[in-house]
Amino acid sequence: MKALFILFFFFIQISTQPKNPSVIVRLNRQGWDFLKDTVLDLMKRLIPTxxxxxxxxxxxxxxxxxxxxxxxxxxxxxxxxxxxxxxxxxxxxxxxxxxxxxxxxxxxxxxxxxxxxxxxxxxxxxxxxxxxxxxxxxxxxxxxxxxxxxxxxxxxxxxxxxxxxxxxxxxxxxxxxxxxxxxxxxxxxxxxxxxxxxxxxxxxxPLQFSLGSNFTLDYSFETIKFDPNYSETAISGTVLYGNERCLIEPSEMDKGPLPQTMGQVWVSEQIVNCIFRSAHQGAIIQYTITKDVQGAAPYLRTHCPFKASNAVCMGTFWPQLDEKYPKEYIDVHMHSFEEPNLKLSMGNARFRGSVLLDFYLNPMATTKDSLVTMKITSESSVVIKVDGTRLNGYLKDTTAEIEQIHSTIGDIEPGSITSFRNLFVSVEEILLNGLLRQGIPIPIFKEAAMALAGNSTINLLNDFVRIDANFIHQPIKKTD
Known part of the structure; x- marks a missing residue:
């Protein structure tokens, strides 16, 4: 029965055609032929039993x-x-x-x-x-x-x-x-x-996927297109955060010339951006760094206890901290300022985001106002990969601009801007990579996921990702 199940997964027909689907799954003639041979192989193995x-x-x-x-x-x-x-x-x-x-x-x-x-x-x-x-x-x-x-x-x-x-x-x-x-x-x-x-x-x-933090991604099958050489299933999606809904409205995904592989999966960038939008509006993209965070305490001091020229602490960036609040610690609250955005183009995936850093005397919970607010606007390349039935990624090659929004302790020391940027951009990457590594679930069965395992090619195109894949033959082991 599993053979029939795999074979019929790609054969799904619904009555209404969506404007533009969020995900498209295509099985080419080569893929159908592979599944046909798989069914024949299983018939030879199973019918004699x-x-x-x-x-x-x-x-x-x-x-x-x-x-x-x-x-x-x-x-x-x-x-x-x-x-x-x-x-x-x-x-x-x-x-x-x-x-x-x-x-x-x-x-x-x-x-x-x-x-x-x-x-x-x-x-x-x-x-x-x-x-x-x-x-x-x-x-x-x-x-x-x-x-x-x-x-x-x-x-x-x-x-x-x-x-x-x-x-x-x-x-x-x-x-x-x-x-x-x-x-x-x-x-x-x-x-x-x-x-x-x-x-x-x-x-x-699996049509509803939990993304954590009260997020879910809902898919619905819409229609299938048949051609003598392929079948193509269109799937729409909606991101839910609590009771709020973010309708995914992708642009049309250009099919263009395709390689001779068994199947393709197209995934719109708007799924990611809908998740980012909901996460920003739901105040999910935030993180507070305190002296209790492992390894953070030395950097959060208002006074650098070491005389080495490369010592870095909050007092390095704002010398007035050492004068006004000696031997204290700073809490840093990082949160998104604008909704992050992923933009896909031919051979390129770029991420843009901006966060605010609010600096408080420790403990932040008992401090009314921030001492300083800084804004980091960053752009990064995104490495996209397939992990099981999910499409995920991570940031690299991040560049950032630093802007001081307000300060009660003077301007940031000009000579320390590079150190500040390096320190907090790495923290921003960790925060945003947490979202990217959650990944975009692809609504396919584990049996069909073997087509994406190990031999897939990811193509970055205008507004979407296309995965070209071949099935992998996995012989059935005989048991005594």
Missing amino acids: LKIPAGQTWEMGHVKVTVKGGIIDGINTPILNYTLDNHQMTITMNRLYLTAKVWFKAKAHYIFPITTSGWIGLRINNVNAIGSVNVSLIDERPHLVLNNCANSVQSVLVTPHCRNAWAYRPFLGIAEDAAKKMLKKSICTYLRMGINQINTQLSTI
């Missing part, structure tokens, strides 16, 4: 046969094909051959009763099947329906292995017909059972 249930009984004239159980023990590689159109996917399977063993107990009554037990060898020749799958939306989730399922079995050869087999030969013809009828009924029934299991798993699609 299927059990034939006990308890069925057939009677013909003087003969009564009761099935004690059985197993399918052989399969060839059938021909499996698929076609995609605007409304459905059609799957055909041809030239499937199976062998099976069925254990039985039989009783025949001619002049005198004859009982026996043993097993019957079955050779099932040329099984063919065709079915179409439609997808609708139920409770905002995709739901698969198998339509127009039909199949045929060319022949079934029955070979008895038991004592007194001659007495049961008249029964072999009806056994062959019964086996054909059972197979014809079972094939579509089995496929529908498989579809139902897929629907059960589809009902657990």
